[in-house]
Amino acid sequence: MGEILSQEEIDALLSGIDEGAVDTTPEEPAYAEEDIKPFDFRNYTIAARLKVPGLEVVNDYFARGLRGTLSSMLREVVDIVALPLKMERFKEFLNRIPVPTSLHLFRLEPLRGQCLLNIESRLVFAFVERFLGGTGRRMTRVEGREFTTIEQRLIRRVVEAALQELEKAWRGIHPVKPQYVRSEINPQFARVLQPDETVVVCNFSLELEDLKGELLICYGLGTLQPVKSKLYSPFQSDEDADPFWRKQLEEIIRSVAVELQVPLGSAQVTGRELLDLAVGDIIQLDTEIDEPLPVYIAGLKKILGELGLYRGHKAIRVIDFVREE
Numbered sequence: 001m002g003e004i005l006s007q008e009e010i011d012a013l014l015s016g017i018d019e020g021a022v023d024t025t026p027e028e029p030a031y032a033e034e035d036i037k038p039f040d041f042r043n044y045t046i047a048a049r050l051k052v053p054g055l056e057v058v059n060d061y062f063a064r065g066l067r068g069t070l071s072s073m074l075r076e077v078v079d080i081v082a083l084p085l086k087m088e089r090f091k092e093f094l095n096r097i098p099v100p101t102s103l104h105l106f107r108l109e110p111l112r113g114q115c116l117l118n119i120e121s122r123l124v125f126a127f128v129e130r131f132l133g134g135t136g137r138r139m140t141r142v143e144g145r146e147f148t149t150i151e152q153r154l155i156r157r158v159v160e161a162a163l164q165e166l167e168k169a170w171r172g173i174h175p176v177k178p179q180y181v182r183s184e185i186n187p188q189f190a191r192v193l194q195p196d197e198t199v200v201v202c203n204f205s206l207e208l209e210d211l212k213g214e215l216l217i218c219y220g221l222g223t224l225q226p227v228k229s230k231l232y233s234p235f236q237s238d239e240d241a242d243p244f245w246r247k248q249l250e251e252i253i254r255s256v257a258v259e260l261q262v263p264l265g266s267a268q269v270t271g272r273e274l275l276d277l278a279v280g281d282i283i284q285l286d287t288e289i290d291e292p293l294p295v296y297i298a299g300l301k302k303i304l305g306e307l308g309l310y311r312g313h314k315a316i317r318v319i320d321f322v323r324e325e
Contacts, residue, residue: 054173054231059202061169069161074130083203091195094187100146103190104159105181113223114192123213128154146185174227193220261296262316292319
């Protein structure tokens with residue numbers, strides 16, 4: 001806490017103000033009035049890069065899978081690169097999509113809400129021309145025209161292939177089943193979320209010979225909320241394990257020797273009775289002759305069995321397995 005002025009210092013300060021010795025004129029601000037801009041806390045635009053390790057893994061798997069699928073479908077090398085994630089308002093996402101566009105709505109069952117898949121128009125025309133036997137290099141006018149029925153059916157093949165690869169990419173995070181809903185040419189007819197709702201946009205850069213374009217996937221935050229903890233975890237399970245390595249590991253586990261113990265029962269005797277024992281005495285156990293015996297494996301009760309003989313050796317026959325809850 002700062003020092004408190006004494007009464008004499010207060011009187012000197014007031015007299016200095018009255019006589020003009022102390023300047024009380026406010027200082028001029030270091031900025032001009034025209035530099036001040038109002039800030040709208042309600043409608044401000046979100047456009048920030050996002051770090052979600054799990055979703056980045058999904059995008060990498062999706063890009064690799066779709067690269068091979070499209071290259072096989074088009075019989076030409078297609079390069080796909082996953083770009084950094086972005087978070088923005090849903091209305092801002094729709095506003096920056098040109099018309100016409102190939103916008104497709106789908107669900108990620110069992111997650112709620114709808115997601116969007118957008119393919120740039122020039123990529124659509126290049127795919128269609130390639131499917132019909134062309135080179136895909138001819139420049140097609142995009143503005144002012146809509147997709148024909150044939151073009152929509154052909155591009156639906158690409159969308160279905162993309163959804164299949166998206167399902168495979170999500171296996172390491174959370175099993176989902178993409179369900180196609182419908183397609184739109186005008187983004188204004190694809191308002192499946194509130195305009196101010198925040199969305200996560202996954203951007204993929206596609207390169208086909210001399211042609212470059214973008215493929216976008218838009219998720220609502222409400223859709224990703226149930227799997228939020230998994231998406232922020234940097235460690236993901238690998239569903240596509242090497243089958244040869246898995247088989248070798250199973251064989252090694254099966255060849256490991258384990259110790260089995262079969263206690264016949266128990267009894268309590270006093271010290272005097274123990275000292276008085278002689279050859280031929282009988283100690284009665286607490287189990288019946290026809291009662292199943294427990295079999296312990298590595299100290300854990302796993303099997304119930306029946307004692308007997310097999311080929312001249314003492315043996316235990318398995319009756320049931322003990323499964324703990």
